[in-house]
Amino acid sequence: MDARAYRLKCLKESDVFEVDFAEVLQMKTTIIQAATESTNYRQHAMTTAKSLHRVAADITDHDWLQKLEKSGFIPEKNTVWVLEGVLYYLSHSNAMEVLKIIADNCTIAHTVLLADFMNKSSTTLSSSLFHFYSDWPDHLLPSLGFSDVKLSQIGDPDAHFGLLHDPLNLFNKLRSLPRSLQTHPDDGTPCCRLYLVKASGSPN
Ligand SMILES: C[S@@+](CC[C@H](N)C(=O)[O-])C[C@H]1O[C@@H](n2cnc3c(N)ncnc32)[C@H](O)[C@@H]1O
Incomplete structure (x- = not known):
């Protein structure tokens, strides 16, 4: 839509x-x-x-x-791929296949990928809806052939939109915790993160 x-x-x-x-x-x-x-x-x-x-x-x-x-x-034309609100509905193998097909395009034309990734904890919000996750899309995407991976979290300066002023806002609290943490140290609840990622690639 x-x-x-x-x-x-x-x-x-x-x-x-x-x-x-x-x-x-x-x-x-x-x-x-x-x-x-x-x-x-x-x-x-x-x-x-x-x-x-x-x-x-x-x-x-x-x-x-x-x-x-x-x-x-036309695969030879420079392309921006937008996978917004899509990957986490797919199985791990399907999501990886889609990412690989897009990564292969990097060898043909200048390619930019814009995608959001749930971390593992986020998929626990609905185990029937959400499947694919990556805690480290900034490591995963280069392994597929993308370069220049830029990762933001909601509340970061480039993903803020002037809306998140309260430092106690859920997203701001999450950003201050190490990304490796799956649960909040205070109360043991899952650290549900959504990573906003830009990656690119070009023929050598
Ligand atoms: C949460 S919506 C986000 C769509 C878009 N980013 C937007 O802002 O409207 C997810 C979309 O992905 C589509 N989708 C989910 N699985 C798909 C699949 N296997 N093949 C094609 N489209 C799919 C859904 O039909 C839906 O339109």
Whole structure:
């Protein structure tokens, strides 16, 4: 349900590809269509991106990249991959496979990955929903072929958005604890972290 292609002016030179399940994309198309027919919302239903392609695919299937390419995605073009709110729903092997496929793209074109990673403790919030985790995405991603990994936690200066002023805020408290800790030293509750990660890679 991401709306970047409709709200980010910086995408005016970019081709945007949205990959999701067919039924999710269908629902989105219906909502956007309703907005274009409404005088109140019409201007918000105009894309700001150069082009927008909706690609119905399950990223746990082996052919999602081919589907993307059939929709016009060109692996040789510089690409920013946004995996936001996705990886932790996948099994470990599926998530690793997706990351490897994207890492392989680094050998073809300048590639940037933006992704959020749950740490192990976060997956205990729902063992039926959350599967994949990494406590050290800043170590994992270079092992797959990415470089320049930058990791932020909610509340860091670049992930603050002027909203987290209270030093006792849950996220600010977490940031002051070593990342290796799985439980709070005070009360033994899990240290649930969400890492916001940027990584990149380029052909040599
Ligand atoms: C929490 S949402 C976040 C989406 C997006 N970042 C946004 O802001 O709207 C997770 C999305 O991932 C999609 N998704 C989950 N598993 C998937 C899979 N195996 N293949 C393709 N899409 C998947 C879901 O349908 C959902 O739209």
